[in-house]
Amino acid sequence: MQQKQKCWTAEPDFVMKIRVVVLGAGFAGLELTAMLSEAIPDQLDLTLIDKSDSFHFGFSKLDIIFGLETPEAVHFPYKAINKPGVRFRQETITSIDPKKRVVATNRGTHESDVLVVALGADYDLKATPGLIEGGNEFYSFGGAEQLRKKLSSFTKGNAIVGVTSTPFKCPPAPSEAALMLHEYLKQHGTRDAVQITLVHPFGAPIPPSPAASRVLVHAFTERGIKFMPNHIVQALPKAGMFAEGAARVVGESLIAQVKGGEKPRPYSGAGSCYVEFGEEKVGRVDVDFFSGPTVKGEYLGASIDLAREKRDFAADRIKRWFGT
Numbered sequence: 141m142q143q144k145q146k147c148w149t150a151e152p153d154f155v156m157k158i159r160v161v162v163l164g165a166g167f168a169g170l171e172l173t174a175m176l177s178e179a180i181p182d183q184l185d186l187t188l189i190d191k192s193d194s195f196h197f198g199f200s201k202l203d204i205i206f207g208l209e210t211p212e213a214v215h216f217p218y219k220a221i222n223k224p225g226v227r228f229r230q231e232t233i234t235s236i237d238p239k240k241r242v243v244a245t246n247r248g249t250h251e252s253d254v255l256v257v258a259l260g261a262d263y264d265l266k267a268t269p270g271l272i273e274g275g276n277e278f279y280s281f282g283g284a285e286q287l288r289k290k291l292s293s294f295t296k297g298n299a300i301v302g303v304t305s306t307p308f309k310c311p312p313a314p315s316e317a318a319l320m321l322h323e324y325l326k327q328h329g330t331r332d333a334v335q336i337t338l339v340h341p342f343g344a345p346i347p348p349s350p351a352a353s354r355v356l357v358h359a360f361t362e363r364g365i366k367f368m369p370n371h372i373v374q375a376l377p378k379a380g381m382f383a384e385g386a387a388r389v390v391g392e393s394l395i396a397q398v399k400g401g402e403k404p405r406p407y408s409g410a411g412s413c414y415v416e417f418g419e420e421k422v423g424r425v426d427v428d429f430f431s432g433p434t435v436k437g438e439y440l441g442a443s444i445d446l447a448r449e450k451r452d453f454a455a456d457r458i459k460r461w462f463g464t
């Protein structure tokens with residue numbers, strides 16, 4: 141984030157406005173936008189830019205693969221955003237001048253007093269030979285939709301859920317995919333004809349939480365899922381809740397500058413990940429990266445209550461971020 145002190149725009153009614161341009165309307169960009177709009181609506185002139193026309197949660201891709209939701213149901217159009225001081229622009233960012241805080245897009249340029257980059261991470265499918273030609277991926281929305289089609293005709297053989305490199309988004313996601321695949325095949329009467337293997341780059345499914353990892357490994361054994369851990373690569377969880385937490389610290393810092401007040405404490409690195417276990421049950425891992433000498437992870441066992449909490453989490457974010 142770059143910023144210039146005390147250089148807000150003046151409007152005829154003499155309300156000083158801060159021009160904020162937020163690049164990327166994902167977990168981080170939406171959270172920051174909602175925070176600023178709620179805290180300083182009259183002083184805010186915020187442009188939120190994303191190349192897509194709608195938001196979806198990363199975890200909704202699992203629902204797409206296994207036919208639990210339709211694509212329409214998990215997309216939230218940005219045009220519905222109704223937050224004071226905020227305008228959304230569907231544009232593709234082509235270059236950023238961090239010194240001048242000017243952004244070029246396919247439709248023009250945007251100048252700012254404060255420029256926030258929240259563009260997430262892209263995937264490099266070509267980096268894994270054969271993946272495009274012979275494999276499937278579910279980390280992109282299109283990939284999840286393709287996989288859903290392929291699964292409908294998959295009745296026997298080997299299914300390998302693998303991670304191609306680290307760091308990768310949401311460490312529980314591969315384990316969730318293996319568990320949900322088990323349930324899907326069971327429901328379709330084909331589980332006995334399929335060997336499911338989970339090839340994982342870490343020594344445990346969720347390294348910061350040994351308790352959650354133990355439960356997951358036990359769940360794999362119970363369900364006949366072959367777990368192949370690898371101890372070479374070190375862990376880095378990159379989940380949406382952490383992007384949201386980091387965005388909050390940026391938001392608090394900007395609000396303190398506009399309203400006056402103390403600067404926030406640095407980002408604590410604390411957050412949670414939900415883990416789908418199938419049978420409509422969800423577990424939760426609370427991870428704390430920075431407050432102690434080592435990363436700590438607490439595990440809450442899978443339950444129907446936590447499945448409800450996850451649904452409420454998503455509904456609450458959509459309400460806050462979109463203001464509808």
Ligand SMILES: Cc1cc2nc3c(=O)[nH]c(=O)nc-3n(C[C@H](O)[C@H](O)[C@H](O)COP(=O)(O)OP(=O)(O)OC[C@H]3O[C@@H](n4cnc5c(N)ncnc54)[C@H](O)[C@@H]3O)c2cc1C
Pocket residue numbers: 163164165166167168169189190191192197198199200201202231232233234258259260261278279280309310313378379380381382383412413414
């Ligand atoms: C299968 C799966 C399951 C997951 N499950 C969970 C979970 O249960 N819990 C959890 O907390 N997290 C989960 N995640 C991780 C979560 O989705 C990401 O960590 C989160 O989206 C990161 O947020 P972000 O704001 O940094 O980036 P993103 O959400 O990726 O947002 C970046 C935005 O920038 C836009 N953008 C990028 N380039 C441009 C450009 N040039 N011009 C204009 N716009 C651009 C993109 O369109 C995008 O909307 C999961 C991820 C996957 C793939």
